[in-house]
Amino acid sequence: MRPFEFHRPTSLDEALALLARPDARALAGGTTLVDLMKLGVEAPGLVVDIGRLPLAGITLESGSLRIGALARNSAVARDSVVLSQFPALSEALLSGASGQIRNAASMGGNLMQRTRCAYFRSHDWPCNKRVPGSGCPAREGANAHHAVLGTSDHCIAVSPSDVAVALLALDASVAIAGPRGVRHVAIADFYRLPGDTPVIETVVQPGELIVHLDVPATALATRSGYLKLRGRASYEFASASVAAAVKLEGGVVAEVAVAIGGLGTVPWRDRGAERLLIGEALGDAAVDRFCDALLAPARPTPDNRYKLDLARGAVHHMLARSRPC
Structure with missing residues (x-):
């Protein structure tokens, strides 16, 4: 591990000033950053421990x-x-990692965690996320666990967060503090598609820090659920997952x-x-049409094509929960 500076700010303003350094990284629970530093994937010159900032509240x-970033x-x-x-939201969190890691991991850190792509996490391989312009061996290599949606010629690494999927279905927003105050970004706009710059993963800039999340309390949210399909039941990332909520009126969506x-x-x-489901009964034909549209942009490889069938089955399962008995 390379030497680095370590600071523990006592105020948000102090933290933001320290994080303005391009080589600075925020440390909350450490469940992602510490791993990547040990692997040499992350080598910050400055580690800013934000763990003592008052950002852990959960209020309605x-x-x-409103969920504090350090909750x-x-x-x-x-x-x-x-x-x-x-x-x-609860089901997504409980499906991720082990109990010990969930006790340490923070909500903001969960959103900022980096991909578990083996090529990204190993210096034995080039990776455009780690070294821009070096290539993406996953495209032709072992890619059964990689992405089929939102990919580019430069990256097919899958997004690892369970809770981000639930937050997207719940129309959450992310509050990001910076030198000009706090800005609010819809979770749908928080992540960046890889395009030709896969190293840029979110809209968070140097000198900024997630401070809380806002999730609208709606009737739809109370009907929500999360399903995760994975290779084993414990401590595994999703092969396919679905966060879904449906409100029926008069037997139609x-x-x-x-x-x-x-x-x-x-x-x-x-x-x-x-929108293809609005006004429709939740029959198999309607759900199939929805899945066809949802998965139409997919660019699967021969090894990860199975994910399309997994996702389709998971969507059918989750939407079937709302069908009248």
Whole structure:
């Protein structure tokens, strides 16, 4: 491990000033950054420990759930309001990592975690995320766990976050503090598609820090759920996942939200595809049409094509929960 400076700010302003350095990285739970530093993938000159900042609250006010960026994943998952009014959020958190990691991991850190692509995490291979312009061996190599949606010629690494998928279905927004104050970004706009610059993963800039998340408290959110399909039941990233919520009126869809994970370079949602379900009964034919539209942009490889069938089955399963008995 390379030597680095370490600072523990006592105020948000101090933290932002320190993070303005291009070689600075924020440390919260450390469940991602420390691993990447050990691997030599991240080599910050300055580590800013933000763990003592007052950013861990979980409150419901003015029709919105506010979750501090430093709230631990386990605390959010077991919060009574989250359990009763935002079940997809709790289910997504509980499906991610081990109990010990959830106790340490923060909500903001979860959104900022980097891909688990083996090529990215090893210096034995080139990687455009790690060294821009060096190439993407995953495109022709072992890529059964890689993305099929939102890919480019420069990167097919899959987005790893479970909770980001749930937040996308719940229309959450991210509050980002910076030198000019706090700006609010819809979670749908938070992540950057790789394009030809896969090293740029989010809209967070140097000198900025996630301070909280806002999730609208809606009737649709209370109907939400999360399903994760993976190779093993414990401590595994999604091969396909679905966060979904449906409101039926008169036997047809009045409102719907569906986001998928495990398939995209970013959490994936298609509101145009969702509109195909409005006014329809939730029969298999309607759900198939939705899945056709949702998955139409996919560019699978022979090894990860199976993800399309997994996602289709998961969507059918989740939407079937809302069908009248």
